[in-house]
Amino acid sequence: MRRQVVWLIALMFALVLSSAESVAQEKSEGKKLYLTYCSGCHGETGKGDGPAAKALPARPANHTDGAVMSQLSDKYLFDIITKGGASAKKSPVMPAWGNLKEKQVREIIEYIRGLASPPKNKAPETR
Numbered sequence: 669m670r671r672q673v674v675w676l677i678a679l680m681f682a683l684v685l686s687s688a689e690s691v692a693q694e695k696s697e698g699k700k701l702y703l704t705y706c707s708g709c710h711g712e713t714g715k716g717d718g719p720a721a722k723a724l725p726a727r728p729a730n731h732t733d734g735a736v737m738s739q740l741s742d743k744y745l746f747d748i749i750t751k752g753g754a755s756a757k758k759s760p761v762m763p764a765w766g767n768l769k770e771k772q773v774r775e776i777i778e779y780i781r782g783l784a785s786p787p788k789n790k791a792p793e794t795r
Protein backbone atom coordinates (compact mmCIF):
# COMPACT_ATOMS: atom_id res chain seq x y z
CA MET A 669 0.00 0.00 0.00
CA ARG A 670 2.69 2.45 1.05
CA ARG A 671 4.77 1.60 -1.98
CA GLN A 672 1.84 2.32 -4.28
CA VAL A 673 1.45 5.78 -2.76
CA VAL A 674 5.12 6.52 -3.29
CA TRP A 675 4.82 5.44 -6.92
CA LEU A 676 1.74 7.55 -7.41
CA ILE A 677 3.48 10.63 -6.06
CA ALA A 678 6.51 9.95 -8.22
CA LEU A 679 4.31 9.60 -11.28
CA MET A 680 2.47 12.84 -10.58
CA PHE A 681 5.76 14.61 -10.10
CA ALA A 682 7.04 13.32 -13.43
CA LEU A 683 3.86 14.48 -15.18
CA VAL A 684 4.10 17.99 -13.75
CA LEU A 685 7.76 18.23 -14.72
CA SER A 686 7.19 17.05 -18.28
CA SER A 687 4.29 19.44 -18.90
CA ALA A 688 6.27 22.38 -17.50
CA GLU A 689 9.06 21.45 -19.87
CA SER A 690 6.82 21.38 -22.92
CA VAL A 691 5.39 24.82 -22.07
CA ALA A 692 8.92 26.19 -21.74
CA GLN A 693 9.85 24.57 -25.03
CA GLU A 694 6.87 26.13 -26.79
CA LYS A 695 7.87 29.54 -25.49
CA SER A 696 11.41 29.20 -26.69
CA GLU A 697 10.11 27.94 -30.04
CA GLY A 698 8.16 31.19 -30.43
CA LYS A 699 11.26 33.15 -29.52
CA LYS A 700 13.38 31.26 -32.02
CA LEU A 701 10.85 31.89 -34.78
CA TYR A 702 10.57 35.53 -33.81
CA LEU A 703 14.33 36.01 -33.85
CA THR A 704 14.53 34.29 -37.24
CA TYR A 705 11.68 35.99 -39.08
CA CYS A 706 10.75 39.18 -37.25
CA SER A 707 13.59 40.70 -35.27
CA GLY A 708 15.37 42.10 -38.34
CA CYS A 709 12.63 44.73 -38.52
CA HIS A 710 10.86 44.58 -35.16
CA GLY A 711 14.06 44.35 -33.13
CA GLU A 712 15.36 41.66 -30.81
CA THR A 713 13.37 43.04 -27.91
CA GLY A 714 10.32 43.87 -30.06
CA LYS A 715 10.58 47.66 -29.86
CA GLY A 716 10.39 48.11 -33.63
CA ASP A 717 14.07 49.00 -33.81
CA GLY A 718 15.61 46.10 -35.74
CA PRO A 719 18.66 46.70 -37.94
CA ALA A 720 16.46 47.05 -41.06
CA ALA A 721 13.99 49.44 -39.44
CA LYS A 722 15.79 52.66 -40.35
CA ALA A 723 15.82 51.85 -44.04
CA LEU A 724 12.07 51.11 -44.19
CA PRO A 725 9.39 53.58 -45.31
CA ALA A 726 7.15 52.51 -42.40
CA ARG A 727 8.15 52.02 -38.81
CA PRO A 728 7.83 48.39 -37.67
CA ALA A 729 5.29 48.00 -34.87
CA ASN A 730 6.50 48.15 -31.29
CA HIS A 731 5.35 44.90 -29.69
CA THR A 732 6.39 46.05 -26.21
CA ASP A 733 3.69 48.75 -26.12
CA GLY A 734 1.04 47.04 -24.03
CA ALA A 735 -1.48 49.86 -24.58
CA VAL A 736 -1.46 49.12 -28.32
CA MET A 737 -0.96 45.35 -28.12
CA SER A 738 -3.88 44.93 -25.72
CA GLN A 739 -6.21 46.42 -28.35
CA LEU A 740 -5.23 43.76 -30.87
CA SER A 741 -7.00 40.42 -30.92
CA ASP A 742 -5.21 37.14 -31.56
CA LYS A 743 -7.18 36.92 -34.80
CA TYR A 744 -5.94 40.33 -35.95
CA LEU A 745 -2.36 39.35 -35.13
CA PHE A 746 -2.75 35.98 -36.85
CA ASP A 747 -4.17 37.60 -39.98
CA ILE A 748 -1.63 40.39 -40.30
CA ILE A 749 1.24 37.94 -39.72
CA THR A 750 0.02 35.41 -42.28
CA LYS A 751 -1.45 37.82 -44.84
CA GLY A 752 0.83 40.83 -44.43
CA GLY A 753 0.42 44.52 -43.64
CA ALA A 754 -1.58 45.38 -46.76
CA SER A 755 -4.32 42.93 -45.77
CA ALA A 756 -4.93 44.99 -42.62
CA LYS A 757 -4.68 48.30 -44.50
CA LYS A 758 -1.24 48.79 -43.05
CA SER A 759 2.07 49.18 -44.81
CA PRO A 760 2.88 46.39 -47.28
CA VAL A 761 6.41 46.56 -45.86
CA MET A 762 5.10 44.15 -43.22
CA PRO A 763 5.51 40.88 -45.13
CA ALA A 764 2.97 38.05 -45.33
CA TRP A 765 4.21 34.90 -43.59
CA GLY A 766 1.87 32.47 -45.29
CA ASN A 767 4.63 29.85 -45.33
CA LEU A 768 4.59 29.45 -41.54
CA LYS A 769 2.50 26.69 -40.00
CA GLU A 770 -0.50 27.73 -37.93
CA LYS A 771 1.19 26.35 -34.82
CA GLN A 772 4.30 28.41 -35.48
CA VAL A 773 2.27 31.59 -35.92
CA ARG A 774 0.49 30.88 -32.61
CA GLU A 775 3.86 30.39 -30.92
CA ILE A 776 5.08 33.71 -32.31
CA ILE A 777 1.90 35.47 -31.13
CA GLU A 778 2.36 33.95 -27.67
CA TYR A 779 5.93 35.22 -27.67
CA ILE A 780 5.17 38.80 -28.76
CA ARG A 781 2.29 38.96 -26.26
CA GLY A 782 4.89 38.23 -23.62
CA LEU A 783 6.95 41.24 -24.73
CA ALA A 784 4.07 43.67 -24.14
CA SER A 785 3.92 45.73 -21.00
CA PRO A 786 1.43 45.98 -19.45
CA PRO A 787 0.27 42.53 -20.62
CA LYS A 788 -3.06 42.07 -22.39
CA ASN A 789 -5.92 42.24 -19.93
CA LYS A 790 -9.56 41.40 -20.31
CA ALA A 791 -10.44 44.77 -21.81
CA PRO A 792 -12.70 44.49 -24.87
CA GLU A 793 -10.91 44.22 -28.16
CA THR A 794 -11.46 47.04 -30.61
CA ARG A 795 -10.10 45.45 -33.77
Ligand code: HEC
Nearest residue numbers: 705706709726727728729749753758759761762763765776
Ligand atom coordinates in the same frame (compact mmCIF):
# COMPACT_ATOMS: atom_id res chain seq x y z
C1 HEC B 1 10.64 43.72 -43.55
C2 HEC B 1 10.39 44.17 -42.19
C3 HEC B 1 9.43 43.37 -41.34
C4 HEC B 1 9.50 42.05 -40.98
C5 HEC B 1 10.58 41.05 -41.35
C6 HEC B 1 8.36 41.80 -40.12
N1 HEC B 1 7.62 42.94 -39.97
FE1 HEC B 1 5.92 43.14 -38.86
N2 HEC B 1 5.73 45.06 -39.48
C7 HEC B 1 6.65 45.73 -40.26
C8 HEC B 1 6.21 47.11 -40.44
C9 HEC B 1 6.93 48.19 -41.22
C10 HEC B 1 4.97 47.22 -39.74
C11 HEC B 1 4.11 48.47 -39.57
C12 HEC B 1 3.09 48.57 -40.67
C13 HEC B 1 2.29 49.85 -40.49
O1 HEC B 1 2.24 50.41 -39.40
O2 HEC B 1 1.69 50.29 -41.49
C14 HEC B 1 4.71 45.91 -39.16
C15 HEC B 1 3.58 45.62 -38.42
C16 HEC B 1 3.39 44.44 -37.74
C17 HEC B 1 2.24 44.15 -36.90
C18 HEC B 1 1.02 45.03 -36.72
C19 HEC B 1 0.97 45.69 -35.39
C20 HEC B 1 -0.17 46.68 -35.28
O3 HEC B 1 -0.12 47.49 -34.36
O4 HEC B 1 -1.09 46.66 -36.10
C21 HEC B 1 2.47 42.91 -36.36
C22 HEC B 1 1.57 42.16 -35.39
C23 HEC B 1 3.73 42.44 -36.88
N3 HEC B 1 4.26 43.38 -37.72
C24 HEC B 1 4.29 41.22 -36.56
C25 HEC B 1 5.39 40.68 -37.22
C26 HEC B 1 5.86 39.34 -37.00
C27 HEC B 1 5.28 38.38 -35.97
C28 HEC B 1 6.91 39.13 -37.84
C29 HEC B 1 7.70 37.87 -38.04
C30 HEC B 1 6.97 36.67 -38.39
C31 HEC B 1 7.10 40.37 -38.58
N4 HEC B 1 6.16 41.27 -38.18
C32 HEC B 1 8.09 40.58 -39.53
C33 HEC B 1 7.81 45.23 -40.80
C34 HEC B 1 8.23 43.92 -40.70
